[in-house]
Amino acid sequence: MRAMFQESVERLFADAVDAETLRLAETGAWSDSLWAQMEALGLPLAAVSEDLGGIGASWTDLFPVIRACGSSAVPAPLPETLVANALLSACGIAPPESGVTVFAAGDAVSVLRGLPWGRQARWLVLHDTTRGRLGLHDMTGAAVEHDVNVAGEPRDAVILASGSLVSDAAFDGPPDTVRLSGALIRSAQIAGALGRLTEMSAQYANERIQFGRPIGKFQAVQQQLALLATQAAAAGAVAEAAFMQARRTPHFATTASAKAVAGEAAGRGAAIAHAVHGALGFTHEHSLHFLTRRLWAWRTEYGSDARWSERLGRLIADAGEDGLWPFITETLKERPQP
Amino acid sequence: MGFDPEFSRALARQGWVGLTLPKQYGGHDATSFERFVVSEELLAAGAPVSAHWIADRQSAPLILRHGAESQKQRYLPAIAAGEMYFCIGMSEPDSGSDLASVRTRADRQSDGRWRLNGRKVWTTNADRCHAMIALVRTDPASERHAGLSQVIVDLDLPGVTIRPIRDISGHEHFNEVTFDDVILEADALVGTAGEGWAQATSELAFERSGPERFLSALTLFRCLTEAVGRSPDARQAVEIGRLGAWLVALRAMSISVTGQLAGGQDPVWAASCVKDLGTGYEQDTVETAIRLIDSLPETDQARTTRRVLAVTQGMAPSFSLRGGTREILRGILARGLGVR
Ligand SMILES: Cc1cc2nc3c(=O)[nH]c(=O)nc-3n(C[C@H](O)[C@H](O)[C@H](O)COP(=O)(O)OP(=O)(O)OC[C@H]3O[C@@H](n4cnc5c(N)ncnc54)[C@H](O)[C@@H]3O)c2cc1C
Numbered sequence: 001m002r003a004m005f006q007e008s009v010e011r012l013f014a015d016a017v018d019a020e021t022l023r024l025a026e027t028g029a030w031s032d033s034l035w036a037q038m039e040a041l042g043l044p045l046a047a048v049s050e051d052l053g054g055i056g057a058s059w060t061d062l063f064p065v066i067r068a069c070g071s072s073a074v075p076a077p078l079p080e081t082l083v084a085n086a087l088l089s090a091c092g093i094a095p096p097e098s099g100v101t102v103f104a105a106g107d108a109v110s111v112l113r114g115l116p117w118g119r120q121a122r123w124l125v126l127h128d129t130t131r132g133r134l135g136l137h138d139m140t141g142a143a144v145e146h147d148v149n150v151a152g153e154p155r156d157a158v159i160l161a162s163g164s165l166v167s168d169a170a171f172d173g174p175p176d177t178v179r180l181s182g183a184l185i186r187s188a189q190i191a192g193a194l195g196r197l198t199e200m201s202a203q204y205a206n207e208r209i210q211f212g213r214p215i216g217k218f219q220a221v222q223q224q225l226a227l228l229a230t231q232a233a234a235a236g237a238v239a240e241a242a243f244m245q246a247r248r249t250p251h252f253a254t255t256a257s258a259k260a261v262a263g264e265a266a267g268r269g270a271a272i273a274h275a276v277h278g279a280l281g282f283t284h285e286h287s288l289h290f291l292t293r294r295l296w297a298w299r300t301e302y303g304s305d306a307r308w309s310e311r312l313g314r315l316i317a318d319a320g321e322d323g324l325w326p327f328i329t330e331t332l333k334e335r336p337q338p
Numbered sequence: 339m340g341f342d343p344e345f346s347r348a349l350a351r352q353g354w355v356g357l358t359l360p361k362q363y364g365g366h367d368a369t370s371f372e373r374f375v376v377s378e379e380l381l382a383a384g385a386p387v388s389a390h391w392i393a394d395r396q397s398a399p400l401i402l403r404h405g406a407e408s409q410k411q412r413y414l415p416a417i418a419a420g421e422m423y424f425c426i427g428m429s430e431p432d433s434g435s436d437l438a439s440v441r442t443r444a445d446r447q448s449d450g451r452w453r454l455n456g457r458k459v460w461t462t463n464a465d466r467c468h469a470m471i472a473l474v475r476t477d478p479a480s481e482r483h484a485g486l487s488q489v490i491v492d493l494d495l496p497g498v499t500i501r502p503i504r505d506i507s508g509h510e511h512f513n514e515v516t517f518d519d520v521i522l523e524a525d526a527l528v529g530t531a532g533e534g535w536a537q538a539t540s541e542l543a544f545e546r547s548g549p550e551r552f553l554s555a556l557t558l559f560r561c562l563t564e565a566v567g568r569s570p571d572a573r574q575a576v577e578i579g580r581l582g583a584w585l586v587a588l589r590a591m592s593i594s595v596t597g598q599l600a601g602g603q604d605p606v607w608a609a610s611c612v613k614d615l616g617t618g619y620e621q622d623t624v625e626t627a628i629r630l631i632d633s634l635p636e637t638d639q640a641r642t643t644r645r646v647l648a649v650t651q652g653m654a655p656s657f658s659l660r661g662g663t664r665e666i667l668r669g670i671l672a673r674g675l676g677v678r
Contacts, residue, residue, distance in 0.1 A: 202675040216677030225675055226614070226668035233611045237594060238587035253586070260583035305583075306576050313570060313579025321564035324582075325382045325556070331586045332593065 001057055006064035008041050013072035019287040025075030026152040030120055035076055039098055043078060047086035052094045054085070059184075059246040066185050067239070070192025070298075073290045075153075077102060077117040079185035084125040087181070090248040091134050091169040096123050105129055105178040108137065108160050114301075118156030119144050124164075129175045135168035149301070151293035173249040180250040182302030187239040187258035190266045190298050193291045194232035197273040200288065201225055204277055221276060228272040231265035238262065241332055253315065254331040256308040263305030266295040339550075340386025341466055341511075346420035349380075349387070355394050356418025359402060364415035370600035374549065374593060381553040388463060393417045396544040397424035397471055400488070404529030404537055409490065413469070426545075427458040427472030427491065427515065428538065435666045437473070438482045438535065442517065444474045444489050450524035452476075452489060454497075454517040462660075464513040465500050469493060473538050476531050486534035489526045496520070507652035540604050545661050547595035547609035552588040552616030554657060555623035558650045559585075561643040562627055565634045574633060577626050584619050588612065607674040610667045617657040617664065624654045 016034050025031075038044060047062060048054025066079045077100055084103040085095040095101065099122030104112045107128050115121070124137040141161030149155045174180065202225055205216030215221050235258075242258035245251035270292040274281055281288040299305065319327045349355055357373040359365020377395075380387050398417045401409055416422035433439045442456025458464075458472060470491045477485030493500065497520035502510035529537050559581055566574040591612050598605040627647045634640040658664040672678045 198675070202677055205677050214677070216672075219669070222672035222677055223665065223668045225677060226671035229671050229675055230611050230615045233591060233608070234584075234587045234615055237590040238583075241586065241590040253582075256579075257583035257586035260580060261587040264580075305580075309577075309579035309583055310572055310575045311579065312582050313575030313577065316563055316578050316582045317566050317570045317575065318568055319563070320568070321560045324560050324563050328582065328585055328589065329378075332589060 001055075002061040002064060005043075005046070005057070005061060006068070009043070009065050009068045012037055012041065013068055013074060017072045017074055019290070022073055022075060022287070022290045028146075031076070034074075035100065038076070038078055044081040044098075044101070045085055045095060047082050048089040048095055052089050052092075053097065054089060054095070059243040063188055063240050063243040066188040066243075067192035067195070067236070070189030070294075071196040073193065073294055076100075077120070079189060080116050083181045083185060084123070086248075087125050087127070087134060087171075087173075087177070088136055090173070091171050093134070093136055093167050093169050096136070099123055101125060103127070103178060103181065105176075108135070108164060110159075112158045112160075114147070114155045115158045117154045118142075118158040119146060119154055123166075124158070124160070127171065127173075127178050132171060133168050134171035136166045137164040138166050139164070149297040151290075151297040153294070153297065174252070177249050179302050180252065180255050183259035183308065184242055184246060184250045184255050186298045186302055187235065187242060187255070187262040190262040190295060191232065191235040191239040193295050193298075194228075194235050194262075194265060194269045197269055197288075197291055197295075198225070198229050198232045200291075201228060201273045201276045204281075208278070215276070224272050224275060228269050228276075231269045231272075235262040235265040235269075245331065245335060247335065251331070251335070253312065253327065256312045257331060259303060260305045260308040260312065263299040263308070266299040267305075270295045339381075339388035339391065341388045341463060342386035343389050343420075343423075345386050346390040346423075348420075349385075350390070350418060350420030354380075355390050355420045356398060356414065359398055359414055359418055363402070363410055364418035366418075370596045371593070374596045378549040378553070378589075381549055382556055384557055389423050389466070390417070390420050391550075392426060392462070392467075393422060393424035395548060396426070396541050397469075399544060400471065400537065400541050401490075401528060404488075404533075406525060408525055409528065413490070422469065423463065423467040425461050425464045425467040425470045425493075427461055427464075427470040429460045430457055431459050435663055437538075438486070440473055440475060440486065442472065442474045443478060444476050444487065444522065444526075445478065446476065452522040452524070452526055454489070454491065454520040454522055456517050458515040458517075460503070460512045460660075461515050462512050464493065464515050465502050465510075467493060470515065471528065471541075473534050476527075476534075480532075483535040485532055486538075487531045488528045488534045488537050489522055490528055491517070491520065491522065491526070495522070505652075506655075507649075539606060542662065543595075543599065543604060543606050543609040546613040546667075547592055547599070547605065549589070549592055551613050551661075552585065552592065552619050554653065555620040555650050558627055558643070558646050559623055561639065561646045562630060562634075565637070565639040565643040566630065567635055571633070574630060577630055581619075581623055581626055584615075584622075588616050588619060591615070607671065610662075610670045610674075613661060614658075614664060614667045614671065620657045621654050624651050 045054040046057040050056045081101045084101040088095045101123040102121045103125040105127045143159040145157040238258045238261045242254040245254040356365040357368040444452040476487040497518045499516040501514045595608045
């Protein structure tokens with residue numbers, strides 16, 4: 001299933017997402033046809049169990065999909081909708097058959113800030129942590145104030161209309177499920193973007209001539225490219241591990257590691273890619289910034305690397321000297337599928 | 339890593355040496371993943387595994403893959419029994435990073451035997467091993483990568499002189515090994531004459547990707563974890579957590595290379611990634627400990643941590659030298675990216 005997903009999303013994004021799409025998206029344009037094509041492939045409901053109308057794909061199967069959303073800077077909240085629908089499915093609520101669904105933590109009466117793609121969302125999955133419930137809300141009639149992250153992606157402030165609740169159920173997942181799930185998808189998106197940055201930077205280094213030869217022939221540039229590649233490889237490996245360990249909800253330590261490592265790698269990788277691309281890569285005309293600005297944004301969303309390191313560090317210190325190694329190996333241990 | 343033949347033999351009796359070798363050669367037909375788990379646990383526990391380590395990690399797989407049947411029968415069961423130890427004879431006084439310039443020569447004589455002359459250096463544990471797999475020039479007219487071959491040198495042969503070299507901390511674990519007209523039997527050649535370079539580089543994938551490439555500083559990390567106490571302050575928690583997160587990432591990478599090795603691939607690129615990041619991580623553990631050292635509550639654990647820091651600090655510069663320097667690995671990575 002994984003290979004099939006990977007092939008179909010890569011083909012779709014190669015056809016449907018180019019620099020022009022991304023430029024338009026930053027001015028607020030939304031492509032109904034891109035979303036419709038993703039729905040036609042069954043992607044938004046892929047993680048939903050079969051009896052609730054999905055495909056029952058595992059997070060391992062879906063890793064390439066979310067990574068590809070990162071490498072192509074896809075201007076639509078497919079990762080968010082995948083998670084939102086999976087959460088509904090985990091509490092036995094049948095997800096809506098179509099439409100953008102996003103997720104957040106909070107309650108139905110307060111302002112929800114920084115909601116990804118709030119303006120585009122038809123549905124919202126809200127984790128009410130004080131009551132331990134998960135609700136599906138209709139976004140029709142919600143008050144939406146537009147805001148964006150540093151990459152120009154919608155991160156809106158939203159107040160739901162009264163009577164927005166469609167259905168709800170008890171949810172026994174961890175109180176920080178929203179943050180963990182967000183960290184999970186962002187780490188894969190970061191890995192995807194870093195992979196693409198590596199390719200773009202190596203290609204540019206072969207094309208740009210200075211001092212009579214391609215800049216990639218200079219050892220200083222080669223060493224920087226190698227560093228970029230290792231950061232991309234590390235982010236990819238640890239993000240994939242976090243997806244392999246995710247079940248109904250993400251595995252804490254693996255996901256925390258993934259976001260901490262991917263976040264740091266995002267900072268280093270974006271800096272190297274800009275260095276290699278010179279002034280040309282600093283222009284709005286060039287498409288490098290579609291990835292680098294997203295890396296900056298994704299690095300801080302759902303917890304920065306320092307924040308996740310701190311949480312991880314507290315657990316490790318609590319486990320003490322003899323607990324350290326078991327704690328580390330636990331993050332990649334085979335876990336039963338549900 | 340301590341050198342303890344008694345421990346190596348006991349480990350072999352337990353069935354934990356030569357795990358991936360076929361049963362017919364005294365091995366256990368285990369998977370690379372099973373070997374990975376055993377290696378990791380040994381390193382994490384700080385076990386004295388250095389006697390059999392190189393033989394088990396790279397010499398045995400090399401002999402299994404390229405060696406003649408007689409070599410397999412002679413060496414593999416002894417390696418799997420934890421009784422025969424190998425060292426790596428690549429570097430020479432004038433050939434470090436530029437390994438293809440090696441000058442040690444093995445000349446074929448009319449009786450088919452080889453006459454070995456030259457000098458290897460930095461050879462870890464040569465003074466305590468039984469044999470070396472040496473990269474030598476077998477075609478005197480050749481230059482660079484062509485004309486290199488690998489030979490097995492039994493280190494008790496006449497003409498072999500081994501002189502230990504002290505390192506910055508005063509320890510003697512690496513050596514200079516001189517060959518003066520050492521006569522090797524005709525079957526000392528491993529694999530094909532002239533294919534030494536290709537064989538040695540694929541051997542290096544085993545050396546570069548294993549858990550020893552990121553666990554050298556684990557003892558220090560463990561000490562720190564204990565020394566900060568159960569309720570660290572925010573700065574301590576960030577530093578400790580960061581070390582944990584990267585360790586998780588490195589393990590994931592190393593396990594993936596293990597999978598590629600098991601699948602018969604030559605993951606030179608991915609192995610170089612693991613080594614470059616892993617050795618940087620180990621050195622970073624030392625940096626982290628230095629940043630935290632004066633924040634530790636004054637306990638016995640803090641004193642232990644300072645001692646372990648001193649030992650690890652004394653080894654740290656070598657992490658990114660042995661097995662290929664950081665700059666050379668990044669060169670390999672750059673070539674893989676298509677810019678070299
Ligand atoms: C503890 C320890 C154990 C070892 N054990 C063994 C062993 O068992 N067997 C064995 O064969 N060898 C062993 N070695 C040797 C090791 O493989 C070499 O040290 C290593 O290959 C580097 O060679 P060198 O020390 O001669 O440094 P050099 O090659 O002289 O390099 C010095 C510096 O120059 C840089 N440099 C060199 N060439 C280039 C280039 N083209 N581009 C950019 N930078 C360059 C290097 O990266 C390095 O920073 C060991 C080394 C150590 C420290």
